[in-house]
Amino acid sequence: MEGVIRTRAGYAGGAKLNPTYHDLGDHSESLQVDFDPVRISFEELLELFWLAHDPTHKSLWTQYKTVLFFADPEQERAAVASRDRLEAALGRPVRTEILPLAETAFYQAEDYHQKYRLRHARDLMGEFRAMYPVEADFVRSTAAARINGYLDGEGTLSQLERELDSLGLSAAAAAGLREYVAKRTRRTA
């Protein structure tokens, strides 16, 4: 989506120090998004967050809880207002929790959880391996985050075409990605 700069999968919401996927403790699987507020607002991200899960469902498992973490009072106000509007529209309680991130921390998940779709796209991944010899740089790459989103079903063909030249791909890889998104768009049209 427009304005998303970086993404990272991780664990948050619990007290356990340095959780891992196999030793998660009381954390929940989480996603952190760096975004350019000039191009997408926190409120717009919240709208997408509500659409991305069933907010009336409460998970029995801490690992799979749905939580909206706020980083500051401004985010808290926006989160609560957004939740209240949704609740009024649904006429049912929203069971997604709203929690301060400050009381816990966000622990970045292991590398193999990052950019999951892109990691499994062999041709594209080969190019990213060459562009980013250091794994941490790949994980933090804006281009990787954006292509991973397209591969995961986000974004439109026209969005991709606007930024395709900026993603650092060879002509062949760019054409392949364009064809993939075009096919997906045709399927969902």
Next chain:
Amino acid sequence: MNFRRTPAAHAESAQDLPPALPPVDLAAPAQFETATFALG
């Protein structure tokens, strides 16, 4: 805007690699905010 880091693929030796860069894409805006979600 170009999100790509300087490619190292054509470097002939470690000395040819670009110097250490901040671990973000250079074209990413300096000012950004962060949102955190658990999606179940």
